[in-house]
Amino acid sequence: MYLLILLTGFAVVVMLSVLFAPYIRKYAAGGVCRSPARLDGKTVLITGGNAGIGKATAHDLAARGARVILACRAVEKGEAAAAEIRSKVAGAQVEVRELDLADTSSIRAFAQRFLKEVSHLHVLINNAGVMMCPYTKTADGFEMQLGVNHLGHFLLTYLLIGLLKRSAPSRVVVVSSLAHYFGWIRFHDLHSQGSYNSGLAYCQSKLANVLFVRELARRLQGSGVTVNAVHPGTVRSDLVRHSTFMSLLFSLFSFLLKTPEEGAQTSVYCAVSEELHSISGKYFSDCAPAFVAPQGRSEKTASRLWDVSCELLGIEWD
Numbered sequence: 001m002y003l004l005i006l007l008t009g010f011a012v013v014v015m016l017s018v019l020f021a022p023y024i025r026k027y028a029a030g031g032v033c034r035s036p037a038r039l040d041g042k043t044v045l046i047t048g049g050n051a052g053i054g055k056a057t058a059h060d061l062a063a064r065g066a067r068v069i070l071a072c073r074a075v076e077k078g079e080a081a082a083a084e085i086r087s088k089v090a091g092a093q094v095e096v097r098e099l100d101l102a103d104t105s106s107i108r109a110f111a112q113r114f115l116k117e118v119s120h121l122h123v124l125i126n127n128a129g130v131m132m133c134p135y136t137k138t139a140d141g142f143e144m145q146l147g148v149n150h151l152g153h154f155l156l157t158y159l160l161i162g163l164l165k166r167s168a169p170s171r172v173v174v175v176s177s178l179a180h181y182f183g184w185i186r187f188h189d190l191h192s193q194g195s196y197n198s199g200l201a202y203c204q205s206k207l208a209n210v211l212f213v214r215e216l217a218r219r220l221q222g223s224g225v226t227v228n229a230v231h232p233g234t235v236r237s238d239l240v241r242h243s244t245f246m247s248l249l250f251s252l253f254s255f256l257l258k259t260p261e262e263g264a265q266t267s268v269y270c271a272v273s274e275e276l277h278s279i280s281g282k283y284f285s286d287c288a289p290a291f292v293a294p295q296g297r298s299e300k301t302a303s304r305l306w307d308v309s310c311e312l313l314g315i316e317w318d
């Protein structure tokens with residue numbers, strides 16, 4: 001009897017999902033960047049531009065006339081993505097450069113060459129990310145998710161900030177996540193050496209993104225460089241590859257997820273839209289301002305994380 005009720009309930013849910021699928025899809029697709037802004041003559045750098053949301057963002061910005069540089073850890077994957085964009089966008093200017101955010105010597109080598117060869121940088125999109133990987137450390141001994149998602153991008157931005165200022169007006173877009181709501185900064189064990197939970201470490205790194213944006217925006221006031229954080233939505237991509245549970249959930253509910261193109265909309269919006277030209281230190285979702293979790297609004301935590309990050313990276317950033 002119970003089994004019959006369960007099966008009937010399941011069948012009703014499936015039927016309703018199929019019936020309302022077009023409406024659910026439309027709702028799940030989220031906001032769209034409606035700005036017609038062109039980027040001719042502008043240079044954009046996107047980390048992790050070879051896949052998922054980063055590749056879709058690169059495609060959109062290349063179609064607006066920008067010179068787009070994909071910073072990828074696997075150059076061959078980057079070249080494949082660049083070739084795909086060129087095949088779809090006539091005249092697209094897309095280049096690939098090697099960057100491994102899990103290794104500060106790779107980040108420094110990347111920046112050194114970049115500064116020698118590229119004279120302007122108008123948009124930096126800190127997009128690359130890793131989620132829920134097994135416990136691993138970066139080349140410098142940082143926990144992988146904090147190391148790549150936060151510290152790697154922190155160092156990259158530090159090394160390129162002079163160029164961004166010289167290219168002003170310019171923008172930094174940091175791809176964070178709604179996951180920051182479930183994170184807190186464990187200053188006593190930042191690298192999860194005492195205990196590691198892959199989900200919480202991801203949430204910590206995404207909260208670090210939001211706090212970085214807050215503190216950087218404060219320090220950049222009056223410089224002509226703005227910085228904003230983004231939640232792209234829940235997007236069909238390879239991000240969940242390390243978690244069987246998340247991969248299963250993403251497969252089962254794939255019809256509810258955004259496509260990478262839909263997921264790229266808020267990054268594109270923050271990179272190009274005219275009404276954001278002087279907006280800085282904010283957090284956007286679905287091309288609109290969104291609420292930041294209380295722990296992401298703490299100036300004290302943002303400032304402390306800034307100091308700790310500088311110390312870990314051996315840099316002084318006033």
Ligand SMILES: NC(=O)c1ccc[n+]([C@@H]2O[C@H](COP(=O)([O-])OP(=O)(O)OC[C@H]3O[C@@H](n4cnc5c(N)ncnc54)[C@H](OP(=O)(O)O)[C@@H]3O)[C@@H](O)[C@H]2O)c1
Pocket residue numbers: 047048049050051052053054071072073074077099100101102127128129130131148175176177178231232233234235236237238239240
């Ligand atoms: N998908 C979602 O639902 C979702 C939700 C909220 C936030 N986000 C955020 O959106 C961003 C993009 O994620 P996605 O969904 O597009 O995932 P994805 O398809 O897995 O793309 C991640 C990108 O980051 C690159 N990357 C990973 N580790 C790197 C490293 N050490 N050095 C340089 N690049 C590295 C990957 O390179 P490889 O191809 O070589 O691995 C890939 O290009 C991430 O920051 C993620 O946290 C995603």
